Amino acid sequence: MDHASATPVKKQVIESMIPYFDQYFGNPSTVYDMGSKIKKVIEEQRSNVSQLIGAKPEEIVFTSSGAEANNLAIKGVALARKKKGKHIIISTIEHHSVINSARFLERMDFEITFLPVDKYGMVNPAHLSRVITPETVLVSIMHANNEIGTIQATPELADICREKGVLFHTDAVASVGNIPVDVNVLNVDLLSLSGVSLGGPKGIGALYFRNNLRLMPLIHGGIQEMGRRGGTENVPGIVGLGKASELAVEELTDKMNHLQKLRKCLVDGIHEKIGHAKLTGHPEKRLPGHASFCIEAIEGESLIYTLTHEGIYSNTGSACASKALKTSPVLMSIGIPPDIAQGSVVFTMNNNNRIEEVKYVLEKLSIAVAKLRALSPIWRKKISS
Amino acid sequence: MYSEKVMNHFSNPRNAGVIKNADGIGEVGNPVCGDMMAFYIKVKDDMLEDVKYQTFGCVAAIAVSSIVSEMAKGKTLIEAKSITKNVVTDSLDGLPKEKKHCSNLGAEALAKAIKDYEGKKSD
Numbered sequence: 222m223d224h225a226s227a228t229p230v231k232k233q234v235i236e237s238m239i240p241y242f243d244q245y246f247g248n249p250s251t252v253y254d255m256g257s258k259i260k261k262v263i264e265e266q267r268s269n270v271s272q273l274i275g276a277k278p279e280e281i282v283f284t285s286s287g288a289e290a291n292n293l294a295i296k297g298v299a300l301a302r303k304k305k306g307k308h309i310i311i312s313t314i315e316h317h318s319v320i321n322s323a324r325f326l327e328r329m330d331f332e333i334t335f336l337p338v339d340k341y342g343m344v345n346p347a348h349l350s351r352v353i354t355p356e357t358v359l360v361s362i363m364h365a366n367n368e369i370g371t372i373q374a375t376p377e378l379a380d381i382c383r384e385k386g387v388l389f390h391t392d393a394v395a396s397v398g399n400i401p402v403d404v405n406v407l408n409v410d411l412l413s414l415s416g417v418s419l420g421g422p423k424g425i426g427a428l429y430f431r432n433n434l435r436l437m438p439l440i441h442g443g444i445q446e447m448g449r450r451g452g453t454e455n456v457p458g459i460v461g462l463g464k465a466s467e468l469a470v471e472e473l474t475d476k477m478n479h480l481q482k483l484r485k486c487l488v489d490g491i492h493e494k495i496g497h498a499k500l501t502g503h504p505e506k507r508l509p510g511h512a513s514f515c516i517e518a519i520e521g522e523s524l525i526y527t528l529t530h531e532g533i534y535s536n537t538g539s540a541c542a543s544k545a546l547k548t549s550p551v552l553m554s555i556g557i558p559p560d561i562a563q564g565s566v567v568f569t570m571n572n573n574n575r576i577e578e579v580k581y582v583l584e585k586l587s588i589a590v591a592k593l594r595a596l597s598p599i600w601r602k603k604i605s606s
Numbered sequence: 607m608y609s610e611k612v613m614n615h616f617s618n619p620r621n622a623g624v625i626k627n628a629d630g631i632g633e634v635g636n637p638v639c640g641d642m643m644a645f646y647i648k649v650k651d652d653m654l655e656d657v658k659y660q661t662f663g664c665v666a667a668i669a670v671s672s673i674v675s676e677m678a679k680g681k682t683l684i685e686a687k688s689i690t691k692n693v694v695t696d697s698l699d700g701l702p703k704e705k706k707h708c709s710n711l712g713a714e715a716l717a718k719a720i721k722d723y724e725g726k727k728s729d
Contacts, residue, residue: 518662519662520640520641520662520663520664520667522664522665523616523663523664523665523667523668526613526616526665527617530617539664540640541640541641541663541664541667541709542664546640546704559637560636560637563637563640563662595622596619596622596660596661596662596668597660597661597662598633598642598643598644598660598661598662599637599642599662600662601624601660
């Protein structure tokens with residue numbers, strides 16, 4: 222129930238990768254036939270990944286992860302365009318790889334504007350329009366949020382940027398494979414995706430960049446990836462991502478229908494069985510398999526451990542569960558008070574989850590919450606008042 | 607991340623609950639910073655006849671409360687005062703670094719409950 226963290230690698234994906242560890246282990250840059258054959262395979266995979274998001278193969282660069290794709294998008298564009306301007310806009314609910322890339326640029330004299338979100342986690346397009354200046358070179362707003370599931374009005378945000386001649390990047394790691402993602406429908410210039418959330422292997426991601434857009438490489442080396450990323454290609458990873466992309470296209474509609482049913486059962490069940498539990502994120506504009514709540518008077522880490530005992534893995538944005546002991550910035554951004562944010566729990570489902578599992582989660586979750594609330598001095602005060 | 611002993615106390619917290627008409631109550635922490643504990647004590651002949659608590663917080667906070675109650679119950683007030691953060695950490699076979707301070711409020715809450723009792727007695 223924590224598929225935003227990782228998805229199992231599909232059998233067909235594993236099988237597709239195996240020959241590229243030993244049988245076809247060659248370096249794609251070599252001139253003899255094994256190298257050129259593998260090079261051809263890489264290009265086929267590039268085509269598979271591009272088809273998943275409605276792009277052209279030459280608009281895809283393979284990276285080591287979604288985080289690297291985000292780094293390359295933010296820093297690669299900013300550094301390539303710094304003569305044009307040094308202003309970047311991101312939202313307050315971005316992934317750390319976007320926020321920390323922006324923070325890095327801040328130390329290099331770029332100016333960063335953090336766009337707030339409303340209580341559902343939505344960026345207001347009018348607000349975006351107001352903060353764009355002649356100095357703005359890039360706007361990065363994620364497509365869907367991994368912690369609260371909210372899906373942005375990306376085409377609207379991207380249109381504003383296009384009109385003003387500003388590049389628009391979206392981190393689509395959480396959305397690709399879960400909802401339709403088409404770079405032309407979204408009207409974005411750059412888009413990040415990852416194998417982790419796609420039934421592909423870890424250690425592989427990709428960045429889409431529109432029409433030969435200039436990117437400053439972050440990894441300097443040979444001319445792999447058209448000079449945009451040095452280093453010998455992760456051939457098995459690329460093959461795995463290509464296969465996962467192919468399968469994701471085939472299964473998307475069924476997967477969405479299945480996940481929406483599961484989510485409805487889970488969300489309705491939590492509202493029904495557990496009082497004082499607030500759904501976080503947008504009630505409708507959210508990822509199909511994503512259910513996130515703040516449950517009052519209990520703490521998320523305790524809840525996660527209690528559920529783990531029952532074989533249920535889930536996630537939390539509670540301060541206590543973070544190494545830095547800070548409340549999740551996403552929950553803060555949508556205006557959840559720190560004490561309520563402590564009770565954060567996030568369930569992210571995949572198509573291998575079954576309705577019986579959701580019912581099992583509901584049963585065990587009710588028991589776990591009751592147990593922790595019985596221990597909680599806050600709950601005692603709440604019910605006695 | 608947590609020792610077996612921490613997980614044992616977390617999964618089966620000892621002496622959890624509230625003492626009605628407690629002789630001393632000690633409340634520490636607040637939900638905004640993370641953890642909150644309330645300790646209740648019943649004292650007879652300078653001995654902690656009963657110790658109970660309620661805790662809002664992470665795994666460490668709950669395990670700390672549980673072991674502090676276990677260590678304190680049946681002890682004299684003087685003995686109970688020697689229960690410190692370090693003693694609690696050691697008896698749980700250690701705590702993760704980031705949890706050593708913020709979640710380790712049990713000894714403090716117990717000391718506050720004893721102080722509350724002593725204050726009431728001298729009134």
